[in-house]
Amino acid sequence: MPTDSGADDVIDRDRLRALTDRERATFAERNPRSAAEYARAGNLFGRTPMTWMNKNAAGYPVYLDTARGARLTDVDGHEYIDFCLGDTAAMAGHSPAPVVAAVTRRLGELGGASTMLPTADAAAVGAELSRRFGVPQWSFALTATDANRWAIRLLRAVTGRPRILVNSYCYHGSVDESLIVAGADGHPRSREGNVGAPCDVTLTSRVAEFNDLEGLARELAHGDVAAVLMEPALTNIGIVLPEPGYLAGVRALTLAHGTYLINDETHTFSAGPGGATAAWDLAPDVVTIGKAIGGGIPIGAYGLSDDLAAALLGRADLDLIDMGGVGGTLAGNPVSMAAARATLEEVLTDAAFATMIEVATAFADGVRKIIDAHGLPWSVSRLGARVEYRFASPAPRTGTESAARADAALEDFLHAYLLNRGVLLTPFHNMALMCPDTTLDDVARHHEVFAAALGELRVAA
Known part of the structure; x- marks a missing residue:
């Protein structure tokens, strides 16, 4: 019907x-x-x-x-x-020809699809993403979903707060915390069709409608939100553009409530070379992205402000190297780094x-x-x-x-x-x-x- x-x-x-x-x-x-x-x-x-x-x-x-x-x-x-x-x-x-050439060289001439060792390409990609999006410290994943998951864990750790706030009918891949919507009765509920949720999503998340600053302020007032995870424009429910003043209002409210702001640019990268963050002069604490920057090769990435990176690296109680829940064996692999460097430097210019x-x-x-x-x-x-x-x-x-x-x-x-x-x-x-x-x-x-x-x-x- x-x-x-x-x-x-x-x-x-x-x-x-x-x-x-x-x-x-x-x-x-x-x-x-x-x-x-x-x-x-x-x-x-x-x-x-x-x-x-x-x-x-x-x-x-x-x-x-x-x-x-x-x-x-x-x-x-x-x-x-x-x-x-x-x-x-x-x-x-x-x-695209530059990506094909870079990946072919990496796999054929140089070798090493997965080594758990850094390459010079990774630093070049981090520098270019920093130039484009304005956040200076970058780390890599294989999907934007994982980039979002890992960013969420980091921000929960640094704030000590349990909840993540998202917009109703947002899209952040299959991140559990994002599968929440605003119900017709005004109460939050799990998004229809959510498969095998590990717990009631209202225990981990809060939700506000896009373009609704009053609703956002009401949810942030609880004081338990580690981060607002948002697309600068909704995309996967159909494009929903921000109204004048809305994104500035989001930034002001997050700062006032001591809440970090994550811009998920995975789809809004279409707004320009630095996504909506650069096109609309936004100032998030974290940027996540995936898909397009690899030229078709699987990749995800998240960028952090200097202050946030320093706060995390200064925490001796956080295991950022072994089994702390952030990272993956294939993340930052030589092939995806070669592909991303070619894509950013030679194709999506x-x-x-x-x-x-x-x-x-x-x-x-x-x-x-x-x-x-x-x-x-x-x-x-x-x-x-x-x-x-x-x-x-x-x-x-x-x-x-x-x-x-x-x-x-x-x-x-x-x-x-x-x-x-x-x-x-x-x-x-x-x-x-x-x-x-x-x-x-x-x-x-x-x-x-x-x-x-x-x-x-x-x-x-």
């Missing part, structure tokens, strides 16, 4: 169902090899390498054959303009971001014109090189509102329609990301197919 999306007044739901059935049948006809691969994957839990790969609009995923730049092909030979880009992991484009943001602006402007031409009560949100069309106007201002405006049936139709015509969006929502190889012609093709999809829905004027 559709949620309260505001689209029912202009979308013929019976026609939507019929068109979705048609697109799924077309998908099945076009992709017999992907279907065969899916059928024979019985030894995989959920038939995919990770169960979330079953999030698709057409019944089963397409199987990858090749990927370069902003293009990928599947095992049935179909080429796609890729606006998903690994849900940000491939924001540098697929297999300041110039590349300028082009990506220019292309994203064209994407957003074009989608907005198509929506307006069809008289739809929708909106478009852009975060640097990332764009999303929303089934609401004005765009949602909180995570809870954004979740309520979702429309799974409409999303499935649009995603299947686009996929059958060679355009791939992020499967979790209507997000399009630009990489350095994305062109204005790619954007024009999306717009052509998107407009045709809306035309077929027989949208009322």
